Amino acid sequence: MWKSGIKKLLGRAGYDIVRSIDNRGGVDDFLPFEATMRAARAAGLSVGDYLDEVMNGTPGATQSTIDELRALGVFAADPDTVLEIGPGSGRYLEKTLKECSPGRYEIYETAAPWAAYLVDTFKVTARPTAECSLAPTSDNSVDLVQAHKVFNTVTFLSAARYFFEMARVTRPGGRIVFDVMTEACLDPATMRAWVAKGGDGHDSYPAAMPRQACVDLFATLGCGLEASFLAPVGFASTEVLVFTKEA
Ligand SMILES: C[S@@+](CC[C@H](N)C(=O)[O-])C[C@H]1O[C@@H](n2cnc3c(N)ncnc32)[C@H](O)[C@@H]1O
Known part of the structure; x- marks a missing residue:
């Protein structure tokens, strides 16, 4: 449930800005830091390449x-x-x-x-x-x-x-x-x-x-x-x- 929620948010935003779900308070609109870093690590990619390749579907x-x-x-x-x-x-x-x-x-x-x-x-x-x-x-x-x-x-x-x-x-x-x-x-x-x-x-x-x-x-x-x-x-x-x- 939690994972699919993140995926939906990240995917539909096509990397761009999404509402933070694990950094509540303070700045409210940005890519959630912890979740994105975890996902990039799991994919074996640098965070930048993860955003390009996986989240945006625009490798390179x-x-x-x-x-x-x-x-x-x-x-x-x-x-x-x-x-x-x-x-x-x-x-x-x-x-x-x-x-x-x-x-x-x-x-x-x-x-x-x-x-x-x-x-x-x-x-x-x-x-x-x-x-x-x-x-x-x-x-x-x-x-x-x-x-x-x-x-x-x-x-x-x-x-x-x-x-x-x-x-x-x-x-x-x-x-x-x-x-x-x-x-x-x-x-x-x-x-x-x-x-x-x-x-x-x-x-x-x-x-x-x-x-x-x-x-x-x-x-x-x-x-x-x-x-x-x-x-x-x-x-x-x-x-x-x-x-x-x-x-
Ligand atoms: C769509 S992201 C792009 C991030 C990065 N430039 C990239 O392309 O990977 C927009 C970035 O702008 C930041 N941002 C939003 N409003 C801002 C502002 N007023 N001043 C500085 N940064 C801002 C967000 O936190 C976010 O990191």
Whole structure:
């Protein structure tokens, strides 16, 4: 009963955000830490690969985004400071650290058990999250700012607030990478599938964001769109946007 409840929750959410069932109190919406770690261990997989292969049914999805970013030269710039919003299980964080060796890797993650696990495992620095602010991080101080599968799960305003902050903390010449569910991800068949399968109790999931609104906003913040590509999310996709802040 308990196991099938977890499976149903995790499966229907297609990894993404589910309501915690073993971390009650405090942060309420995230992948349940203990249950996910146990399931990954039982499958003999790293937690990131478990999410990609088993929960999402998209083996290699995280790596394919990392490969695209490598091809765009994002890691060749040898970022010394990386900031990630909502790293969750750390599946992108872990693969980012295989591509570059930043002296500082800051995370802003609302799910306390996952943040603690990442600090412990990867020696990253967790910053306090409050109202989608990156206030503890100085202006123009980060080489690579990234967020994956976060802005299709939070409200429009949360994403928009983070956008301003991402542009603020990025140093001139630095990169900003994030994915959003744009028009390119919302053909009628996919919208039909979301209606049939998606959401499941999460008012903010999945959240759409117009691509042009992002491009125009970041342009006003001195950040130009350099590239974009689609990345899988379960049966659907999000669009990854890569910006460079003017030097
Ligand atoms: C769908 S998960 C994606 C996790 C990870 N980036 C990945 O793709 O595996 C969204 C993550 O964003 C975190 N999150 C939600 N709201 C947040 C906020 N306001 N600030 C920072 N992190 C947030 C959640 O706790 C969760 O870890």
